[in-house]
Amino acid sequence: MILEIATLDIQPGQEEAFEAGVRQATPLFMRSKGCHGLTLQRVIEQPSRYLLIVRWETLEDHTVHFRGSQEFQDWRGLVGPYFASAPAVVHVQAVVETQ
Amino acid sequence: MILEIATLDIQPGQEEAFEAGVRQATPLFMRSKGCHGLTLQRVIEQPSRYLLIVRWETLEDHTVHFRGSQEFQDWRGLVGPYFASAPAVVHVQAVVETQ
Numbered sequence: 001m002i003l004e005i006a007t008l009d010i011q012p013g014q015e016e017a018f019e020a021g022v023r024q025a026t027p028l029f030m031r032s033k034g035c036h037g038l039t040l041q042r043v044i045e046q047p048s049r050y051l052l053i054v055r056w057e058t059l060e061d062h063t064v065h066f067r068g069s070q071e072f073q074d075w076r077g078l079v080g081p082y083f084a085s086a087p088a089v090v091h092v093q094a095v096v097e098t099q
Numbered sequence: 100m101i102l103e104i105a106t107l108d109i110q111p112g113q114e115e116a117f118e119a120g121v122r123q124a125t126p127l128f129m130r131s132k133g134c135h136g137l138t139l140q141r142v143i144e145q146p147s148r149y150l151l152i153v154r155w156e157t158l159e160d161h162t163v164h165f166r167g168s169q170e171f172q173d174w175r176g177l178v179g180p181y182f183a184s185a186p187a188v189v190h191v192q193a194v195v196e197t198q
Contacts (some may be wrong), residue, residue, distance in 0.1 A: 019195060021197050023195055026197055039193050039195065039196045039197070040195035040196075041102060041191035041192065041194070043174070043189050044190040044191065046189070050194075059143065064190065090144055091138035091142070092138065092142050092143065094139070094140055094141075094148075096118060096121050096122050096137075096138065096139035098125055098137055
């Protein structure tokens with residue numbers, strides 16, 4: 001299991017519309033190959049910034065399958081208009097974990 | 100519940116020692132007020148970078164209680180020597196969550 005962590009800066013004033021778009025988009029992720037769920041996290045120190053954290057079975061489930069799918073196009077259609085800049089994406093893997 | 104997300108850049112070559120330090124330090128977090136667990140995540144695209152994600156009951160459990168405690172001093176003693184630069188820390192709160 002890996003995590004995709006996308007940092008998303010939203011146009012100030014568009015936060016509510018963006019959050020609604022993410023809620024509407026969750027089924028697009030949940031029906032994608034290897035997706036085990038997601039959370040959208042709002043940054044307390046910078047409320048126009050969010051972290052989208054998506055659990056994927058493998059790196060390629062995100063970078064190849066999802067990004068090449070119609071679901072990705074639909075996702076970007078729902079939330080892309082609210083982005084203030086291009087998302088910054090990294091992938092991480094747990095090396096230490098408490099229960 | 101909030102998440103502390105600390106971005107930790109480690110001196111190249113010191114990654115294993117750093118990971119061992121985090122393993123040794125987990126009880127320091129787990130016995131701290133309001134700590135519900137942690138994961139250390141390694142960034143696939145940049146393997147000297149890690150995200151430490153700690154679940155806290157409240158923001159103050161981290162920023163006031165933990166940072167003012169002996170446990171914080173001990174944590175920094177165990178892993179601080181491996182840092183390549185000062186950690187960047189944000190706190191986030193879930194606004195959308197799938198099960």
